[in-house]
Amino acid sequence: MRATFVLGLDIGSSTTKAALVEVTEEVSVVHVARRRTPSDADDLITAAADVMRECAAAASGPIAAIGIAAMAESGAALDAGGNALTPLLRWDRGVDRSHVHTLLTQHPGLPAATGIPATTKPAAVALLALRAERPDVFGAMRHWSGVADIVAHALTGERATDHTLAARTMLADFGGESWNSGVIESLGARTSLLPELRAPGEPVGATSAAARRFGLARGIPVHIAGHDHAVGAWATAVRRPGETADSLGTAEAIVRVTDAVDIARAVDAGFSIGRTVDGTGVTILGGSPTCGAMLAWWDAEHPEDRMLSQLTVLPTHEWKDGAAIVLPYPSGRQCPAPDPDARVRVLGDTRSPVDRAHSLLQSLVAHARWIRETADDLAGSPTSSLSVVGSLTERIPAWAPLIAAAGVPTSVCAEQEPVAAGAALLAAVRAGEARSDAPVLECTKVTPSHGAGFEDTYRRFLAAVTAEGES
The missing domain is CATH 3.30.420.40 (ATPase, nucleotide binding domain)
Incomplete structure (x- = not known):
């Protein structure tokens, strides 16, 4: 079987990592690169470009595909030009719990309907907090992008995400299959604010000319692999009932x-x-x-x-x-x-x-x-x-x-x-x-x-x- 080179990115809470992987009958990690995960969107793109460029340079053949995994419940508000209006609002940020109570008052059955507990982490709470505490930012916002989506957009020009990350926003139906327009509109937002949802197996798009910054050629399919913990589970053969x-x-x-x-x-x-x-x-x-x-x-x-x-x-x-x-x-x-x-x-x-x-x-x-x-x-x-x-x-x-x-x-x-x-x-x-x-x-x-x-x-x-x- 011929060797195929693929590139993976993991945007973690502390560190952003890239891995160059060679796939034959087996899987071999050829090279890894790491940088600290920055606190804003522009620096995140720079860090991702640095580690991906380093790994791409270690490949002895073309890169066939790219996958991006990331921490969930972490993203940024962007304006119409894609410029960040906020730092990265991470899952572990400090949020007034009154916003959780507001969400549950409006949608008391939302946790059971989405499969997501009502904590301060989901994007639904982040948007409520922005509307209440930073109405200027909320009014100027035209996109909400998770950290994986920010890097995928820099590579492809497309704004999209996968079901595992979408589900954890509390803005999607169970399993992340579709955005819940009723919940989104009740927060004073529009569905167009959010990235498009890609079905399992569907790429965000292909790398554009802007991918040269990442050391990558045009035309490489880019996939949102999903929530980091779920990706790690799948990669180690945790795929059937009973496996953990x-x-x-x-x-x-x-x-x-x-x-x-x-x-x-x-x-x-x-x-x-x-x-x-x-x-x-x-x-x-x-x-x-x-x-x-x-x-x-x-x-x-x-x-x-x-x-x-x-x-x-x-x-x-x-x-x-x-x-x-x-x-x-x-x-x-x-x-x-x-x-x-x-x-x-x-x-x-x-x-x-x-x-x-x-x-x-x-x-x-x-x-x-x-x-x-x-x-x-x-x-x-x-x-x-x-x-x-x-x-x-x-x-x-x-x-x-x-x-x-x-x-x-x-x-x-x-x-x-x-x-x-x-x-x-x-x-x-x-x-x-x-x-x-x-x-x-x-x-x-x-x-x-x-x-x-x-x-x-x-x-x-x-x-x-x-x-x-x-x-």
Whole structure:
């Protein structure tokens, strides 16, 4: 089979990454490039151009297709000329929760209808906040574009997005199949404000002459691969009911594929319900805003602990329990049992920086397990296999073995930048350059950690969370 080169981009909360991928019977990541994710649209395009140009230069043949994955619920208001009127309004921005209450007053059934919990993150809330707090900006706005859509427009001149990103705006019908004009107009906006919706497999367009800035030729099909966590799940073969991905980044997401779920019950528990990136299955997605962000918070609050440095050298398989339970919520809990007022609490005697490192990591793993087991309950069946995705598994070798200690068959993606590489692979499939039953990114089986009381630690974590909710 001849080699095909495809290019993937992952616009993450902290870092924007590109991956050059070679597809034959297998998938190989040839080159990766990284830049910090900027805070405004023009700088985002520059950062994307830099990393894509670097990867394109490493290709020994033409680029056959491009895929773009991105964090969801992040975008900018643009004027008629496409100029940004706001910085990038990200999923983790500070928003007055009164705007959420306004949205629910107007549309009380919207969370169950869309499969998206009512939080401060969706574009529906961002638009309400702009209308109330920046009426000058709201009046001048002619486009609302997500971060993936901004880069796709710079490459192609077309404004479009995919179903997984559209669904999370709360402005689309369930699954992101079409924009909900009634909701949009009730916010004082027009459907024309939003990018066109592309069906799974349909490209945004082809690269224009402006793609020279990205080191790319004209005529290359460009696809919005979708929500970063969902792309990483698909790329590591999480595609059938029962299969689950644990995506570790600045935030963490558990992505569970299912064939049935009570949407209203799931949304009440803080979970998002959508579709897989290929549109063939239903996903239950439970998120936590504090994964890598929790480690950064700890290092900022307790620099003497050098938490991240401690975690990188923890033993991989032989584990010593930390003495404390850490409730890892510097900015609230998204799910299960949503609580925007939840905050960090350390329960127990933390004797040393090493002990605190053990306590924090095992508590992060326990919280993710709580999300996964709740998703299993919502799906009506246990997880059959678990794929761990994200660079934190490389930086902190003990993380994946701790996850595997719960007893579910677990693998970890062995490729660099799996979301960017997955976006490239999905683009190859959609462009007809790879089989529809696409090869997946290389994953390796994880040997569980041994020598500790994981079940007791997990029970203590759940008891601490329950006690917090009752206090």
